[in-house]
Amino acid sequence: MTSEVNSAQAAWWNAAGQGWAQAQDIVGVMLRPFQDVLVEAARQRPRTKVLDVGCGTGAVTRAIAEATGAACVGVDIAESMLAAAREHGKAEFVRADAQVHSFGRSFDLVVSRFGVMFFDDPAAAFGNLLRSTTAGGELCFVTWRDRAENPFMTTASEVAARLAPDAPAPDPNGPGPHSLADPDQTRDLLSRTGWENIGIERVDRTCTIPESLLLPYLSNLGPISRALREAPEEDRGRMLTEVRGAFDGFVHGDEVRVPAACWQVTASAPL
Numbered sequence: 001m002t003s004e005v006n007s008a009q010a011a012w013w014n015a016a017g018q019g020w021a022q023a024q025d026i027v028g029v030m031l032r033p034f035q036d037v038l039v040e041a042a043r044q045r046p047r048t049k050v051l052d053v054g055c056g057t058g059a060v061t062r063a064i065a066e067a068t069g070a071a072c073v074g075v076d077i078a079e080s081m082l083a084a085a086r087e088h089g090k091a092e093f094v095r096a097d098a099q100v101h102s103f104g105r106s107f108d109l110v111v112s113r114f115g116v117m118f119f120d121d122p123a124a125a126f127g128n129l130l131r132s133t134t135a136g137g138e139l140c141f142v143t144w145r146d147r148a149e150n151p152f153m154t155t156a157s158e159v160a161a162r163l164a165p166d167a168p169a170p171d172p173n174g175p176g177p178h179s180l181a182d183p184d185q186t187r188d189l190l191s192r193t194g195w196e197n198i199g200i201e202r203v204d205r206t207c208t209i210p211e212s213l214l215l216p217y218l219s220n221l222g223p224i225s226r227a228l229r230e231a232p233e234e235d236r237g238r239m240l241t242e243v244r245g246a247f248d249g250f251v252h253g254d255e256v257r258v259p260a261a262c263w264q265v266t267a268s269a270p271l
């Protein structure tokens with residue numbers, strides 16, 4: 001049984017999940033460098049059972065299942081994400097709130113690509129993930145560094161604020177993509193919740209997609225997609241022209257290049 005405490009996030013991600021599902025192939029290409037980071041980590045030693053937290057449409061869960069042969073479980077709070085994940089098979093997908101769901105102490109590796117920054121109570125969540133991990137099992141996730149180091153995301157937020165000036169501004173201290181951007185706070189959080197051998201390394205990658213997929217990507221994901229979704233139909237053409245212009249600096253010929261500044265965080269459960 002799952003009691004859901006992150007109801008605002010569940011509602012937000014259920015709405016966002018339709019766009020993620022529609023654009024899952026584009027997301028797969030864009031975020032592939034971070035999938036590779038987690039697959040590489042998973043292959044470092046034999047794994048029996050792996051949990052992918054905030055698995056979304058499940059690309060990382062499936063890639064680790066294929067690369068390691070381990071039994072892989074993806075957990076996500078949003079049914080709309082999981083519906084897309086389940087279409088591909090190769091892993092088990094569970095709809096649950098990872099902050100509170102009782103998984104049992106069964107995973108020798110817990111991973112996440114950008115799925116662990118949205119908890120109302122991060123200490124409860126990382127404590128719960130520790131209780132789901134076997135003695136000596138490992139945690140490995142990637143998370144965004146500061147907003148200022150990620151200009152593509154900053155541009156998207158600025159454009160969305162211009163397009164929808166009345167939309168409520170996100171709480172900079174609440175759950176969100178940059179909530180684990182401060183490495184000292186993340187180290188403290190993990191150590192307070194019982195994790196050991198904490199490592200936090202910079203990971204810088206350039207994510208690329210074809211230029212033709214830039215507007216489909218922005219129309220389906222992130223704050224711009226929300227502004228477009230809520231705008232009157234007749235305004236959308238003008239808005240898309242403005243959106244495209246704002247991202248000119250990321251376009252190089254027929255390719256979009258996005259510098260992505262992230263942390264790779266690793267830890268282990270006590271023996």
Ligand SMILES: C[S@@+](CC[C@H](N)C(=O)[O-])C[C@H]1O[C@@H](n2cnc3c(N)ncnc32)[C@H](O)[C@@H]1O
Nearest residue numbers: 013054055056076077078097098113114115118
């Ligand atoms: C930025 S998306 C990342 C999706 C996926 N990991 C990927 O890289 O494609 C964040 C995901 O975390 C999920 N999520 C947010 N809060 C959650 C929670 N409390 N428990 C489980 N999943 C959660 C969202 O539904 C969403 O699918």
